[in-house]
Amino acid sequence: MEKRAAVDISLDSIDRVIKNATQVMESSKYQIFEITEGARKELAALNHELENVIQETYAIIDKVDQLETEFKRARLRLIEVSRDFQRYSENDIRDAYENATQLQFQVTIHREKEFALKERRNELQQRIRSSERTIERAESVASQINVVLEYLSGDLKEVPKIIESAKNRQQLGFKIILAQEEERKRVARELHDGPAQSLANLVLRAEIAERMLAKEQYANVKEELSDLKSQIRLELGEVRKIMFNLRPMALDDLGIVPALRKFVEDFEEKTKLRTKFDLIGKEQRLPSAMEVAIFRLVQEAFSNVYKHAEASFLSLTVTFQMHMVKIVVQDNGVGFRTDKLETLPKERSNFGIVGMRERIELLEGRIEIESEPNAGTKISMLIPVNIQSKEDPNDDGSETR
Numbered sequence: 177m178e179k180r181a182a183v184d185i186s187l188d189s190i191d192r193v194i195k196n197a198t199q200v201m202e203s204s205k206y207q208i209f210e211i212t213e214g215a216r217k218e219l220a221a222l223n224h225e226l227e228n229v230i231q232e233t234y235a236i237i238d239k240v241d242q243l244e245t246e247f248k249r250a251r252l253r254l255i256e257v258s259r260d261f262q263r264y265s266e267n268d269i270r271d272a273y274e275n276a277t278q279l280q281f282q283v284t285i286h287r288e289k290e291f292a293l294k295e296r297r298n299e300l301q302q303r304i305r306s307s308e309r310t311i312e313r314a315e316s317v318a319s320q321i322n323v324v325l326e327y328l329s330g331d332l333k334e335v336p337k338i339i340e341s342a343k344n345r346q347q348l349g350f351k352i353i354l355a356q357e358e359e360r361k362r363v364a365r366e367l368h369d370g371p372a373q374s375l376a377n378l379v380l381r382a383e384i385a386e387r388m389l390a391k392e393q394y395a396n397v398k399e400e401l402s403d404l405k406s407q408i409r410l411e412l413g414e415v416r417k418i419m420f421n422l423r424p425m426a427l428d429d430l431g432i433v434p435a436l437r438k439f440v441e442d443f444e445e446k447t448k449l450r451t452k453f454d455l456i457g458k459e460q461r462l463p464s465a466m467e468v469a470i471f472r473l474v475q476e477a478f479s480n481v482y483k484h485a486e487a488s489f490l491s492l493t494v495t496f497q498m499h500m501v502k503i504v505v506q507d508n509g510v511g512f513r514t515d516k517l518e519t520l521p522k523e524r525s526n527f528g529i530v531g532m533r534e535r536i537e538l539l540e541g542r543i544e545i546e547s548e549p550n551a552g553t554k555i556s557m558l559i560p561v562n563i564q565s566k567e568d569p570n571d572d573g574s575e576t577r
Contacts, residue, residue, distance in 0.1 A: 212314040219307040226300040250276035432467040457496035477505040485509025506554040511547040
C-alpha cells in the first residue's frame, strides 16, 4: 500500500509539472503564432509596397526615356536656331534655350527619382527576405512545440506498466515527427528557393516583354519569349524532380527497381558523383509500404555519402533472394572507424546511419557497416520479404542482370 501510495503521489507530482509545462508552452505557442502573424502581415504589406515601387519604377523609366528624347530634340533645336540668326529672332533663341534647360532639369529630377525608387526596391527586397526568415524560424519553433505538446498531453496513469517499452517507441515517434517536420521544411524551402523565385522572375520578364510589345520592339519580344519558354521548361523539370522526391510515380506504377534506377540517374546528374546500379536476381514487386521504406533507406544512404563521405564514386546493388532483399551501398570516400560510430557528429548520426538502423529494425531486418578511414564505406541492408519467383520456385537469386 505504501509503495502504491508513493507511486500515486509521484504520478500526481509529475502530472502537475507536465500540466504547468503544457500551459507555459501553450502560451508560448500563441505568442509565437502572434509573432508569425505579425510577420506575415508585414510581409504582405512589404510585397504590396514592392509591387507599387516596381510599377512606379517602370513608369519613371518610361518618363526618363521620354524626357531624354525630348531633350535631344530641344538641343538640336537650340543648335539650329543659334546658327541661323537671320532666320530666327532673339526670342526664338531664348525660348529654345529655356526649353532645353527646363527639359535637362526634368531629366535630372526624374533620374534622381528613378535612383531613389531602385534603392527603395532593394531595401524592400532585403526586408522581405528578412521577414521570410523570421516566419520560417517561428514556424520551426512552433512545430517543435507542437511535437512536445503531443507527448506532454498523454495520459500518465499507465506509466508504471509501459514505461520501458514506451520509452523506446516514444523516442522513435519523436524522431519520426521531427523528420516529417524537417521534410515539410525542406519541400517548402525547395519550392521557395526554386520554382517560387523563378515564377516571380518569369512574371517580371513577361511584363518586360509586354512593354516591348507596346513599343513595337517585335524582335526583342520574340527573343524574350524564347528565353521565357526555355526557362519555363527548366522550372517544369525542377518541379517534376521535387514531385519525384516526394513520391516517385514509378514506385507505384513500375516498382522499386525502376524507381531506384531513376533515382540513381538523377542523383548522378545533380551531384556529379559517378554512380552505378546493379540488379541481381529476378525482380519482384513488394508490398507498397516496403517499397517505400526501401526507397527512403537508399535516399538516406546516398544523402549521407554526398554530405559526409567526400566520395567520387557510389554504387547501389539490389539483390532479390527467395525470402530476402539485400541492398548494398558502397562508396570510395573518407570512411570512418565503425567502433567510433556512436561518437560521430550529431547531424551525421541521429538522422543518418542510426536513423537507418532504426528503420531497418522496424522492417525486422538488419544492417551491416564496413568502413575504415580513407578506405570508403560499405552498408549492407538485409530485409526479409517472404517472396518467391513464380517462374522458378527454386531460384536462389544467383542470376545477375
